[in-house]
Amino acid sequence: MFFSIIIPLYNRPQEIKELLQTLTLQSYKNFEVLVIEDGSVNDAEEIVKSFVGQLDVRYFVKENAGQGFARNFAFERAKGDYFIIFDSDCLIPEDYLQIVNNSLTKNWLDAYGGPDDAHPSFTPTQKAISYSMTSPFTTGGIRGNKKGIGQFHPRSFNMGISRQVWEKAGGFIITRLAEDLEYSIRIHSLGFKIGLIPDAKVYHKRRTNFLQFYKQIHFFGRARINVYKFHPTQLKLIHFFPAFFTLSLLFTAISNIFNWRIAVLCNVILALIILLIFFHAWIKNKSAKIAFLSLVASFIQLTAYGLGFMQDFWKRIILKRS
Structure with a gap:
């Protein structure tokens, strides 16, 4: 061939x-x-x-x-x-x-x-970004x-x-x-x-670097809405996950200020997510430094994608702008 x-x-x-x-x-x-x-x-x-x-x-x-x-x-x-x-x-x-x-x-x-x-x-930063782009989490x-x-x-x-x-x-x-x-x-x-x-x-x-990575992933979040405009059936519940994650971080931050009881539960869940990503990345890369950077990259990826997704969801689906 x-x-x-x-x-x-x-x-x-x-x-x-x-x-x-x-x-x-x-x-x-x-x-x-x-x-x-x-x-x-x-x-x-x-x-x-x-x-x-x-x-x-x-x-x-x-x-x-x-x-x-x-x-x-x-x-x-x-x-x-x-x-x-x-x-x-x-x-x-x-x-x-x-x-x-x-x-x-x-x-x-x-x-x-x-x-x-x-x-x-x-x-190490590239390895961390690679981890976040291939991780099941x-x-x-x-x-x-x-x-x-x-x-x-x-x-x-x-x-x-x-x-x-x-x-x-x-x-x-x-x-x-x-x-x-x-x-x-x-x-x-x-x-x-x-x-x-x-x-x-x-x-x-x-x-x-992480700034370039943030811009790229924010673009990817917007891109999911662009695909929806061509193929509406391809927008699945799982594609909303980064947006839910981003909103949950905001909710956790607000809870820590106004309601400590809810904040305790949110903080425990967040801590479990952090530990899960950190130790999984450590096992995969056999480096605590890369594991820490992978944690940063993973949070950047989820929030950047979530923000880009929500931005174009609001503009192109709710407000119906081109």
Whole structure:
């Protein structure tokens, strides 16, 4: 099988260098790489060209329109039987393509997604953010890297679709705000077979500090409402959990001022949540420091998502603004 690896890029030359370096180490060699520079000011042309001879790589430049439409641009030019999408801030294990090829040969999927993890070289903050984005105790547990919570939806940091899917479903119809989730839902609606390939993981850097992380997750909370506008049946009770959590923190704070009896119960529940996340992160990362940072990242994730969700729920659903 011939794969076309598609990577949209916006002002991240160093990241694409590290990603392409990991692709040169792939044990499976039957693939091409398409890098789409989406109107970057700080472009990566020279970096990408330095990999010519090591990779079958093509570099394109287009006006900025967002990652969804950059991927569409690549779909139209890809030669592969199967398209694989990565975010530019990923590192790819050397057996990734071999795992995907073996899995699709044994159990065909029209589209697939894979999990993400923290690389040993990541900073403690990046490892903490990775924990919060994959933990079963945060929204990370429902973002496409686990089985068992509703319909599986691949996400664009680690996602593959067959050429047949693209020919029938077309490309992305929105370019930001959960464009990958909307695309996955649409692929499902057309009857294609979608699944998780558990061993096809990538190392996803995500954000490098908590302020960037807050902004990203706030955006994700808003994005859930954007998906609702296209697919109303996809808004489930579980998607309200971060908003409930955020409101419960506010209620706990108010209770501590005005009603100590209620405050005692709220504080006990909050303490149990803190201990659960802290010790789970400690066991997973074998580091008290990363466990503490994971606790911070988890609370940022839940509240940022909750605030973004509530913001656009109020504006776009209650007030019906576009």
